[in-house]
Amino acid sequence: MKFANQKFLKVLGVLSKKEIEGFALYLNSPFAKLRRKEKSIEVFNKLMKVAIFETKNPETHTVVFLNDSVEKICKKLFGTVNDDGNKAFSLCLSYLYKALQSFLSNNVSSEIAIKTSSKEPFQKLFFLEFLQNRQLYNVFNIHFKEYKEELEGLKKSEDLYLIEQQLELLNIQQQILEKKTKHKIDTSNLFKLNARFSLLHSLRLSCTHKNLCYARNVEHHEIPNNIIYSNFDEQVAEFNDDVLIQLFHKAYLAFEKKFDHKNLFSKIKKHYKCISIEATNRLIKYVESIALEGIREGFDKKNRLLLQEVNEFLVDKNILIQNNSITNRNFLNIVNQAAKTNKFDWGHNFIDKHKIYLAKKDKEKISNTAKSLLFFENKEFDKTIDILDHPNMHFENDSGLENNRRTIIIRAYYENNQFSDLYYQIERYLSYLRKSSNLPKAHNQLNKVFLQHLKKLIKVKEIPLDKISLNEKLKKLEQNILSKKMNHKQWLLEKINLSF
Numbered sequence: 144m145k146f147a148n149q150k151f152l153k154v155l156g157v158l159s160k161k162e163i164e165g166f167a168l169y170l171n172s173p174f175a176k177l178r179r180k181e182k183s184i185e186v187f188n189k190l191m192k193v194a195i196f197e198t199k200n201p202e203t204h205t206v207v208f209l210n211d212s213v214e215k216i217c218k219k220l221f222g223t224v225n226d227d228g229n230k231a232f233s234l235c236l237s238y239l240y241k242a243l244q245s246f247l248s249n250n251v252s253s254e255i256a257i258k259t260s261s262k263e264p265f266q267k268l269f270f271l272e273f274l275q276n277r278q279l280y281n282v283f284n285i286h287f288k289e290y291k292e293e294l295e296g297l298k299k300s301e302d303l304y305l306i307e308q309q310l311e312l313l314n315i316q317q318q319i320l321e322k323k324t325k326h327k328i329d330t331s332n333l334f335k336l337n338a339r340f341s342l343l344h345s346l347r348l349s350c351t352h353k354n355l356c357y358a359r360n361v362e363h364h365e366i367p368n369n370i371i372y373s374n375f376d377e378q379v380a381e382f383n384d385d386v387l388i389q390l391f392h393k394a395y396l397a398f399e400k401k402f403d404h405k406n407l408f409s410k411i412k413k414h415y416k417c418i419s420i421e422a423t424n425r426l427i428k429y430v431e432s433i434a435l436e437g438i439r440e441g442f443d444k445k446n447r448l449l450l451q452e453v454n455e456f457l458v459d460k461n462i463l464i465q466n467n468s469i470t471n472r473n474f475l476n477i478v479n480q481a482a483k484t485n486k487f488d489w490g491h492n493f494i495d496k497h498k499i500y501l502a503k504k505d506k507e508k509i510s511n512t513a514k515s516l517l518f519f520e521n522k523e524f525d526k527t528i529d530i531l532d533h534p535n536m537h538f539e540n541d542s543g544l545e546n547n548r549r550t551i552i553i554r555a556y557y558e559n560n561q562f563s564d565l566y567y568q569i570e571r572y573l574s575y576l577r578k579s580s581n582l583p584k585a586h587n588q589l590n591k592v593f594l595q596h597l598k599k600l601i602k603v604k605e606i607p608l609d610k611i612s613l614n615e616k617l618k619k620l621e622q623n624i625l626s627k628k629m630n631h632k633q634w635l636l637e638k639i640n641l642s643f
Contacts, residue, residue: 146213149233150282151240152190154247156206157277160196162250163206167191169246176245178238182220186235189216244270264302267293268309275313280321287314299387300419301347304340311336339385342378346391347425349375353398354432386414387422394429404433405449412456423462427453451484458493469500471509471544478513482520490517508536512544515551524555531555532568542581546590549575550631553597557638562601569594592629596620600635604642617642 146152155163169175170184177183193212197205221228248266267290274283291310297303311333318328375392382388390410396402408430415423430453437446454477457463463477474497481490491514498510511530518526530536531552538545549572556565573594576587603616621639624632 146208146210146217149236149240150285151236151243152208152213153279153282154240154243154274154277155190156208157279158206163191165250166243166246169250170239170242175242177242179235183235183238183242186216186220186232187239189220247273264297264306268306268313271310271313275317275320278320280317283317287317298417298419298422299385300422301340301343301387302421303419304336304343304387308333308336308340338378339382339388342375342382343388343391346375346388346395350391350394350398350429353395354429357432357436387418390414390418390422390426394426397429397433404430404437405445408449408453408456415460415462420462420465424465427457427462447480447483450480451486454480455489458497464497464500467500468502469497471501471505471541474498474501474509475513475516475544479516482516485520487517487521508538511536512548519551519555522558524559527555528552528559542579545575546582546586550590550593553594554631554634557597557601562605565601566598569598586630589628589630592627593631593635596624596627596629596635600639600642614643 158166167187170177170180170187190208190213193208193216195207195209197207217228217232221231245266248269267286271283271286271290274280274286287310294303294307294310315328315330315333375395379388379392390407393402393407393410397404397407407426411423411426411430418426431450434446434449434453454463463469478490478494481487481493494510494513498506501509515527515530518524518530531548536548538548549568553565553568553572556562556568573591576582576591576594579587582590599620603613603620606616608616617639621636624635624639629635
């Protein structure tokens with residue numbers, strides 16, 4: 144058998160001595176993904192003992208493996224009376240070749256790597272660039288064809304578009320290197336792929352910027368809006384059949400209030416199977432951000448219903464859980480939306496099925512807190528108090544959750560008309576706020592103002608007054624609340640209206 148055609152030996156043959164030494168260390172490391180590791184390393188060590196280094200210049204070494212020497216290794220390690228061992232030997236070489244691809248993709252300098260990233264989808268691209276640079280054109284063509292076919296089965300993503308652009312660039316460079324001067328080199332596809340990636344990238348950056356503006360103070364003047372946001376409609380029209388570009392364009396228009404975000408979500412549901420999980424999650428986050436902004440602007444009901452619909456979709460399609468875990472905040476936010484939309488059974492079912500994905504140390508506390516949110520919105524205030532007003536439920540390392548816990552307890556006591564207990568809880572909460580340095584100063588103050596006005600409402604309700612005098616005091620308190628910034632303002636105003 145001619146072993147010179149083995150891809151592993153061909154690629155190994157163009158490595159420098161230093162690179163081979165690095166590969167040897169890699170094989171023996173715990174990071175090497177190598178099947179039949181012990182036997183494969185034995186094959187590699189035997190090969191290196193018969194390797195001949197031909198020095199062409201002081202920096203480059205070409206490694207030669209004589210066929211007779213390789214054949215002897217094959218027979219010695221794998222040969223039997225009835226089997227020459229070629230099949231088992233070739234299999235070990237294929238294992239070593241996969242390990243070599245991984246090693247070279249992560250350790251050889253690459254111009255593509257500088258432009259892209261170290262994500263796994265790009266590793267094969269880096270290896271192709273290596274093959275081209277080392278003039279292994281036949282091996283390059285084999286892997287190029289395989290990789291191109293592999294990409295056809297992948298879901299659409301920004302990474303995929305960049306890979307396809309870079310792959311076409313390598314293809315054109317290969318045609319030039321192979322000196323196919325008799326044939327014209329068509330660069331039209333490269334320019335189209337470049338335009339497609341650039342447009343998607345700009346759309347995604349624009350959506351991300353607009354999303355940041357909802358929750359943070361972004362320096363607008365540092366962003367050249369006239370460049371980033373120009374001619375999107377005209378450019379997108381060139382890619383009418385591209386689902387991913389169309390979705391991100393619709394997201395951009397939704398941020399601009401030129402396209403309904405509920406319709407955007409409908410389109411995501413329609414096309415999610417053909418786009419990557421990463422792209423789906425990003426687009427979903429945009430829908431959620433626009434909906435939350437709508438709630439802040441006063442359009443509460445329709446946006447909460449939409450957020451609940453989003454959560455049900457994520458759960459139903461098994462998109463929600465990534466890396467076998469869920470954050471405490473995300474878990475509680477999902478249950479809270481179920482509570483706000485009266486989807487109590489769905490919320491309890493979610494808790495039972497998904498609490499296993501919470502961190503072990505937080506599982507019981509967070510799942511119980513989630514249940515209290517459902518009980519509160521379902522007007523089961525005793526159950527809410529029983530869960531939350533307990534020493535074991537104190538969130539000493541999370542001031543945000545502790546703040547929410549105390550607020551819900553106070554509101555539950557109010558709804559139960561337990562005003563004597565409520566006074567005690569308010570004073571405890573005010574004391575906590577005065578001592579707490581973890582909460583942002585502004586947030587701390589908003590809670591204090593809420594508690595102060597809640598105390599005023601309780602006092603008004605407890606004073607024996609005739610209907611006219613009571614309404615006058617309530618009206619004055621209402622005007623005062625309307626003029627102030629505070630947390631839970633809407634809830635407080637609702638309680639005043641019910642007191643008239």
